[in-house]
Amino acid sequence: MTSVLKSAKNLSEIISAWSSDPSEIIIFQEMTKKIISTLDAGKKIIFFGNGGSAAEASHLAGEFLGKCEFDIGPYPAISLSDSSAILTAISNDWDFNKIFSRQIRGLGEKGDFAIGLTTSGKSQNVLGGLETAKSMDIQTALWTSEHFQNDSTFIDYLIKVPSKRIPRIQELHLFIGHALCAEVENSLLKLKTKR
Numbered sequence: 001m002t003s004v005l006k007s008a009k010n011l012s013e014i015i016s017a018w019s020s021d022p023s024e025i026i027i028f029q030e031m032t033k034k035i036i037s038t039l040d041a042g043k044k045i046i047f048f049g050n051g052g053s054a055a056e057a058s059h060l061a062g063e064f065l066g067k068c069e070f071d072i073g074p075y076p077a078i079s080l081s082d083s084s085a086i087l088t089a090i091s092n093d094w095d096f097n098k099i100f101s102r103q104i105r106g107l108g109e110k111g112d113f114a115i116g117l118t119t120s121g122k123s124q125n126v127l128g129g130l131e132t133a134k135s136m137d138i139q140t141a142l143w144t145s146e147h148f149q150n151d152s153t154f155i156d157y158l159i160k161v162p163s164k165r166i167p168r169i170q171e172l173h174l175f176i177g178h179a180l181c182a183e184v185e186n187s188l189l190k191l192k193t194k195r
Helices: 003-019 022-040 052-065 084-093 096-107 124-135 166-194
Strands: 045-049 077-079 113-117 139-145 157-161
Touching: 003 022, 003 166, 022 045, 022 113, 022 139, 022 157, 022 166, 045 052, 045 096, 045 124, 052 077, 052 113, 052 166, 084 096, 096 124, 113 124, 124 139, 139 166, 157 166
Parallel strands: 045 077, 045 113, 113 139, 139 157
Antiparallel strands: none
């Protein structure tokens, strides 16, 4: 079997394992409902992560400001990973672990929804950003993996991919993000139709 077929088979198995876990699906559904009500109330979604997760944060913010399947937006979403000037300024003047928490303090508002992505579950800047968000009455979600073993008292919605392989974790995070966007668009379209 070629490497691409092995990767496809492995990803398919992980998607199946995640989607077969009732607790994960319940968390996903509850998170989706909260994001729908957040956007319906005129508040924003805040994405952030490092490396590949930073790219996914940008991608998903773009789905809300652009469109996933239906052109019913734009809806307010930002990625805190996008500005090299902001990231390097905060890293240089304070600490790299504060790059997200400081932005949330400046840009976040009560009623927003913050989504942090970390494949390792150990990224202190991501966890610190979520902790800051929670202290500001911002709903929080962490998308991570089997690696995560930390305190989750400041996380409202914990999504854990059943894998320790970084490429597969990132691929499933993007799958979850696209599923979220599609569900949000469908629900908000129905709400608009009723009004």
